[in-house]
Amino acid sequence: MQKQLLSLILGIILLATQAMAQQRAVTGTVTDAVDGGPLPGVTVKLKSTTTATVTTGLGRYSINAKPGQVLVFSFVGYKPQEATVAASGAVDVKLQTDATALNDVVVTAYGISRDKASLGYHAPVVKGSEVAETQRNDFFGGLQGRVPGLSINSTNGNPGASAQIVLRGFVSISGDNNALIVMDGVPINNTTLNQTRELVSGAANRDQDYSNRAIDINPNDIETYTVLKGPEATALYGSAGASGAIIITTKKGKAGQASINYNNSFRVEHLNKFPKQQTMYNSGSVGVYDPVSTFFNGPAFVPGTQLYDNIGEFFQNGFTQKHNLTFDGGSEKFTYRWSNEYSDTRGTIPNTTYKRFSSRLTSTAEISSLLKMTTTFNYINSNNDKVNKGPNGFLLSLYRFNPSFDINNYEDAKGNRVLHTSSIFGEYDNPLWEVNKNKNNDKTNRILANTNFDFTPAKWLKVNAILGLDVASTSGLSAYHAQSYRGSGSASAPTGGRILTYDRLDRIFNGSLTASAKQKAGDFNATYILGATFNDFNSSTNSQQGQNMYDPNFYNINNTLPTTHRVLNYINRYRTVGAFAQAILGYKSLLYLTLSGRIDGASKLMNPTNYEDSKPFFAYPAISTAFNFTELNFFKEHLPFLNSGKLTASYAITGKEPWREYSLGTNYVGATTTGGGYYLSNYAGNPNLKPEKSKNFEVGAELQFFNNRLGVQVDYYRLRSEDQIINPRLSYGGGFVLELINGGTVLNRGIESQITGGIFRNKNFSWDVTSNFTLNRGVVLSLADELPELYESDSWVSPAARSAVHPGASTAAISGTRFDRNNKGDLLLSPLTGLPTTSDTRYYPIGDRNPKFTLGLVNKFRYKNFNMSFLWDLRYGGDVYNATEYESYGRGTSLKTLDRETPRVITGVLKDGLENSANPTRNTISVTPYYTPAYYTTNISPEMFIERNIKALRLRDVSFGYDFPKSTISRLKYIQSLGVFATITDAVLITNYTGSDPETNANSTGVGGIGGYGIDYGNVGKPIGFNLGLRVRL
């Protein structure tokens, strides 16, 4: 097959060359006239023909032309230039920057291109190649640190891990805070499976991770990412875009010579940071050895006992290979691009893999001079083998695994679990047993199709219609082996293994119709945009669960006892419609005013039993201004070094529809108990639910200095979100346990800044720096009806601490119980034991997971044919709850328990009735934890494991590239360019956090609100990865 493909490709190329035999291949380099740096991506066109090409990464091009013909060089931001082909010799060109560089065009909602100068807000753009270069499987992982205000919070470093994609901090307490992902004008599916609602097991979203579906997108297909943050920017996407949007423009074929690009990458990954465990004390209690115990409060290991490095043995080196093959080309009237990707990742945890095949075909056709059509068809197939996390996941199993046992010895010759302490029912799994026998897998087949019509009936009028279809089918399996701790049940009720399988079919069908009209009258110009959209989401999940597997090693639902079968069908469906109007009014290019209005209709606001009184529609406005003050002569004359300057201000209101479907009406649940039947769901229907409302005010400035060598962008925003849709527990007196209600106000304020600098530029060497600064403060001003706390129960992974909000505290508070203290704040200690007490069982905000600020720093160097870039990413401040350490401490495996034989007196006063008097009794009771194991178990508090003010400096990505000079590759006849590159991902992490990685989430992104962000429980961090690859263009 491969051979045939190669001969086919060669054949095509040979035919093409023969046809042009009478012409000569003109080559040359296009450079910047000011700094002499090469300009990649410049279109080189043979005048009055359809023949064209683009320059390579080094600014080189090659085109067949006859002497005397004229070449036209054009590039965004530069003045077009022409050159005549001579009989021989290269044609090198230096392009001058266009003085009206501010006329850069930004793609906003629905593919509407707007002059940058007219935007009343900032819309940072990241090049697709910059992200693709990192060689990460998911594009969002590569965006971290490259955009101010964008935060990517991944669950852990495993292949296929889910991640929150959050712009400008968490705004919704319980709702979805993820940015909308829009590809070529069409919002795509970025949902994560919610185990609780959609699966028959109904489990909390924490022991398994499910990918967020944006992971399916091949980063190599992406031309640019435009990030729309404020609600003003996303007013055009309505409710769905209320958390901001990432607008992805994919690569299209380019007219001119056809080309074939191939690149590959091979990566080795190594996990180098995880907490150590103590190997001095054996299992037991009060210094007495107990082989059955999983608490390590026993005596010291007998000298000479063989201890195994089980943690080191467990992790393996990961390996990834990735291949991209792209064909593109076409004429002025028709272009095509067919890109294919295959990637295969084997993670650092045994039996974790992520494989993906993606094939994407894009064509653009000019059907007539008035109508242009772009059609895309993308098929993606992925396969993700995962492991369990949480209390019985591999990491906590690993930490409590006795080092005197060999981890590799997990299965005997007959395939039985090797036991050390108890029966299969009572002993926790050996982590290698866990990852080998408890299977977790997701397989996804996905098709993304979209068609984009551009109709230009008159010069001033443009009509755009987009239709998109996104169908994803995922089949998943989650199994606990019959002999595993979780799958065996109990001795009295053995379950003999458990399998859960599911099939989920997601279908999104959406479309938009927009018309934009331009008008010019003297110094005044105006653009009017009108549009309407619809979006139809339908997801159906069928899940099956069975127990008592006949063959414990055959993972299929058919292999389970029929009487244990349980099934669930869950359908999530919702629709939205929207209409919007926008007027952009400009005076010269000096002052712009944009007025927008939108009406949204959301099916989630329909009352199923009361059609007449349902109010699914809600409307909101936005206003923004842009003042390009450097257009004034005063600045041109007096501040010549200031190339451009713009001040912006905007105010916008956005509505957010309820985050859960079917929440207005009452819902029933099918009973699985005797006689079947139906009973009411625990969730009360709330017919009075209304949209969450955000009001955003924003001011900003954008300045370019010294021939655009230095750019500064600053924004300040203040976002007040009212009528939060929360899901509190209620008094059962209402008949329900929970209800979606409106209540609570959240205020987010922040500063974002981007500074870009061309520090050094000449013909051979250049150095460019971009810094992205983000500061966000989110505070919960109030909660419904003076509710003291609202918590997310899925995040309650560790005793006495959970993700919750309290009025007056940060949106990202962590809530927990506290040790008792007297009025002066002294620790209250038991007069009997001298240990702290926790008699108050209320939850208080004990930490704030929100970082104080983050800073991303991108450096790019080029020296002749070498280029190099690296991204530093700093997180400064904010707390992380180290629940893994809480667990280790309680079990006596933490390094902090090594001083257990040292007597100590806890500072505090005795709770003897005098604690609040003028002379409380100071504690003098000495405790030796070795003999008082309660020191580590009952007398611990989550406060002790909140790691405060965490700073983490990461070198996220480093890439080196080398393009072989033309002279070297000219001998390879059909190769236009050839390069090699090396990339290191997650190269360095310098942090004061003592656990694996402060970037962690105890839940999957299936949980709304803030979720388990910043709660480290049984997760590992990101491995360091070394990539090597080559890229070749034919």
Add this chain to the structure above:
Amino acid sequence: MKMHNIYKIAAVMSALFVTTGCKKYLDINSNPSIPQEVRAELLLPPIIYQMSNGTTQDNRVIWKITQNMGGVSALDASLLWEKHGFPPASDVGGVIWRMTYVDLGLNLENMINDGVKNEKYEYAAIGYAIKAWAYQMTTDLHGPIILDEAFTVGQLRFKYQDQPEVYAKVREWGNLAIKYSKMQSPVSYATTLAGVSGDGIYRGDMAKWRKFVYGLFALQYGHLVNKPQFKTAYADSVVKYADLSIANEAEDATIGYTSSVAADSNPMGVQMGLMIPSTATTYYSRPTTTILSLLTGGVRGTAATAPVFTSVDPRMYRMLPGTPTIVKVPGLPDINTLSYQAITPNLGSTSAGIPTVLGAVPTGAAAPIGHYIFTDRSRYPIMTYNQLQFVKAEALLLKGDAAGAYDAYTKGIRAHMDFFNQYGRASTTPDPAISAAEVNTYMASSEVAQNAGDLKIADVMQQKYIAQWGWAGLETWCDLRKYHYDATVFRTYYQLTAGELFASNNGKFAYRFRPRYNSEYVWNSDELAKWGGLNADYMTKETWFVLPN
């Protein structure tokens, strides 16, 4: 393009939106996987199931206080209930609360409404009967509870009402149940009610449902023994309603199961795992010395020490699980090698080997097969004939009618033997039925009062304790509370010393449960404060029915 044209287009488009087309398109906010409106017929099966689930879960901790059963764990979380205490910030002990307001709650209301509105009178009758029962259980457990304000749409905080008001409502609903049970529905629901998804208690026999309601009334009046009006008025009500109620063990209110899977089996059975949560959890369901002594001579005499298979009471080995001895005697039946041990409440017994009431694990097996009424297939008792006979005996005895009391007392004991024969033998290897000879022997023994003159209140209450052991935890607790845990009435009850009681009890025994934590302590703290519910010793506050006034 002129501005006003834009506005025109915008106006037209907006108008289009608000009109029918789009709204119709959006009208999909109902779950297609589940019906949105459910008929009474489909609401009934889960309601009946939840009656057994809710009471079983709370019984596990109520039994620790009544000393029906306890744990063998020395952990605080297990022992605090045996100490008459409660775990802070926990929903344990709040399942009946949840049952009444959520699991039955609006399901029951909807069933009753559908029954009344659409002339399905059987469902209205059964609904009111269950509602009356549920509220009586809830107030007996918690004292003041949410009553009139329950299920008010849009309300987040609810007023409590005390027991006299709840009892009055219970009688009102009971009478409505009786009214509807006598009405003829235009369409017969007999087949549906008798089917698998029908009435799991009486299969639609409305006469028996009436008896159930009368039984409920008898129990209610029976709680009021400390009230001055008891002898003059309430005792007669007890007798009247007991006589109108269940007439023999065949008419007992019991819930049946198909027991194919855990969720479809008796919650007190093996599969559901409530009585044996896991091998690691040792908190629940071990018999105590209190019951063991009552079955081995402790009702009137001295209980046997180191009891074995043979006991004065034929129910002993049939109700309690035996502990297999280490030495097996060759040639003798297995059963003779059983010894009987029980835990002492509040000690976190060191006898970890004491099996749960489901029985010891047979050699080579992973789980017990279940024993007495603790099997997957056993019917779950809600109210029994023998129970009501003891209520009647107590009332008559207090009133001064010793002869009538004695008659009801002996009927009660004999009926409980019959109860065993009818409901206690669902295990795959059941114990033999109690023979008439065995019954007669017991009736003639020193454990049973031999004539009306010899009958003491302790005889009645302790026989009632035995008869209710293992299912009517709450009614047993009502009895203990009525007599203030009197050691002369409940002779084998382990009297905890002040030091053994839960620290914040201030030396007092428990008289009520705190309302469910996650329902009330989060939202309703103002209302709780009104009743003293925020005080650490709220649990020791006597409920209204215990008090003289």
